[in-house]
Amino acid sequence: xxxxxxxxxxxxxxxxxxxxxxxxxxxxxxxxxxxxxxxxxxxxxxxxxxxxxxxxxxxxxxxxxxxxxxxxxxxxxxxxxxxxxxxxxxxxxxxxxxxxxxxxxxxxxxxxxxxxxxxxxxxxxxxxxxxxxxxxxxxxxxxxxxxxxxxxxxxxxxxxxxxxxxxxxxxxxxxxxxxxxxxxxxxxxxxxxxxxxxxxx
Amino acid sequence: xxxxxxxxxxxxxxxxxxxxxxxxxxxxxxxxxxxxxxxxxxxxxxxxxxxxxxxxxxxxxxxxxxxxxxxxxxxxxxxxxxxxxxxxxxxxxxxxxxxxxxxxxxxxxxxxxxxxxxxxxxxxxxxxxxxxxxxxxxxxxxxxxxxxxxxxxxxxxxxxxxxxxxxxxxxxxxxxxxxxxxxxxxxxxxxxxxxxxxxxxxxxxxxxxxxxxxxxxx
Numbered sequence: 001x002x003x004x005x006x007x008x009x010x011x012x013x014x015x016x017x018x019x020x021x022x023x024x025x026x027x028x029x030x031x032x033x034x035x036x037x038x039x040x041x042x043x044x045x046x047x048x049x050x051x052x053x054x055x056x057x058x059x060x061x062x063x064x065x066x067x068x069x070x071x072x073x074x075x076x077x078x079x080x081x082x083x084x085x086x087x088x089x090x091x092x093x094x095x096x097x098x099x100x101x102x103x104x105x106x107x108x109x110x111x112x113x114x115x116x117x118x119x120x121x122x123x124x125x126x127x128x129x130x131x132x133x134x135x136x137x138x139x140x141x142x143x144x145x146x147x148x149x150x151x152x153x154x155x156x157x158x159x160x161x162x163x164x165x166x167x168x169x170x171x172x173x174x175x176x177x178x179x180x181x182x183x184x185x186x187x188x189x190x191x192x193x194x195x196x197x198x199x200x201x
Numbered sequence: 202x203x204x205x206x207x208x209x210x211x212x213x214x215x216x217x218x219x220x221x222x223x224x225x226x227x228x229x230x231x232x233x234x235x236x237x238x239x240x241x242x243x244x245x246x247x248x249x250x251x252x253x254x255x256x257x258x259x260x261x262x263x264x265x266x267x268x269x270x271x272x273x274x275x276x277x278x279x280x281x282x283x284x285x286x287x288x289x290x291x292x293x294x295x296x297x298x299x300x301x302x303x304x305x306x307x308x309x310x311x312x313x314x315x316x317x318x319x320x321x322x323x324x325x326x327x328x329x330x331x332x333x334x335x336x337x338x339x340x341x342x343x344x345x346x347x348x349x350x351x352x353x354x355x356x357x358x359x360x361x362x363x364x365x366x367x368x369x370x371x372x373x374x375x376x377x378x379x380x381x382x383x384x385x386x387x388x389x390x391x392x393x394x395x396x397x398x399x400x401x402x403x404x405x406x407x408x409x410x411x412x413x414x415x416x417x418x419x
Contacts, residue, residue: 017274024270024271024272028271029266042267057275057276124261127261147258147261147263149259167219171218171220174219174255174258175219175251177258178250188257
């Protein structure tokens with residue numbers, strides 16, 4: 001861990017809100033991203049992210065070292081589970097035509113054409129739909145490792161499980177997402193399209 | 202047409218392929234997988250597609266932060282975060298159930314609570330008191346006082362045994378040993394039953410809470 005992060009954590013544990021907010025600034029993007037991927041809508045993700053940082057501040061004294069990011073994302077994962085328990089319909093809210101699910105806010109980049117931007121935005125939405133169809137444990141695993149680039153060890157810590165569990169959940173999630181993506185191949189960039197029909201199951 | 206066995210084995214390789222993409226595979230597993238890839242075109246193709254899927258997912262931009270989550274003031278200390286609280290409760294309930302069960306088993310094994318199996322030592326001790334010389338009693342007393350420490354202090358049987366010989370003599374003089382035994386053993390049986398019921402109830406509660414948490418995460 002970086003020295004300045006250790007210092008910020010120590011100061012947070014001493015009750016300094018300014019120091020804790022520096023940590024919030026550093027990790028709020030990742031916390032919100034994980035919550036959004038798990039819960040699927042902006043309002044719920046905001047609630048989970050808010051609860052994450054409130055809880056983290058209250059319990060920062062219990063952080064004993066290791067990856068602070070994993071510790072924080074563990075709190076996020078738990079906050080998402082709490083929200084899912086209290087509102088079970090979110091787990092089954094996977095309607096493709098659901099107009100209430102806002103499109104993920106994606107900004108256009110300077111290098112892409114308007115058509116490319118539209119395709120990229122739609123692909124992001126299609127991936128989110130695919131994530132919503134996964135069991136929540138698989139959804140969490142693939143988000144942590146493939147979208148937020150955590151290592152297996154960090155992901156295991158964030159999910160409160162072991163490496164073997166991360167491995168199997170990730171494998172199943174990737175396979176399911178691949179099958180899902182193949183249903184809308186026109187959204188995929190050319191290098192990622194299905195090449196061999198013999199691979200179909 | 203692939204047989205069921207072939208399909209099952211093919212899925213078995215799927216987990217290894219996924220771990221292989223991330224270099225999260227042991228040396229032995231890598232050797233086995235690479236040997237398999239050399240003779241299985243289907244798995245080789247799937248490995249390529251898996252790499253492509255992972256690369257695509259990694260390219261996806263992070264959802265845009267809708268607002269800042271900086272804390273404007275230090276939050277009030279909460280009683281408990283619900284998620285952490287549930288796990289604590291489950292562990293506390295399970296531990297209490299285990300302790301209650303251990304008390305019952307220990308008390309039964311040491312013969313403090315009279316039962317068909319465990320009451321023999323106590324019965325033999327009483328016979329010694331009524332028939333033989335006082336010599337066996339000092340031997341029995343420390344054991345019974347130890348059991349008294351471990352078990353409920355309300356147990357009259359144990360309390361009698363852990364004291365000096367005077368109460369024993371009183372027993373002989375006033376009540377018949379049989380009458381004292383019956384009321385005391387009935388009380389002990391009730392206590393044993395209560396402890397067992399408590400252990401079962403808490404064990405069932407812990408199991409329910411654990412299953413409930415697993416069900417939500419499935």
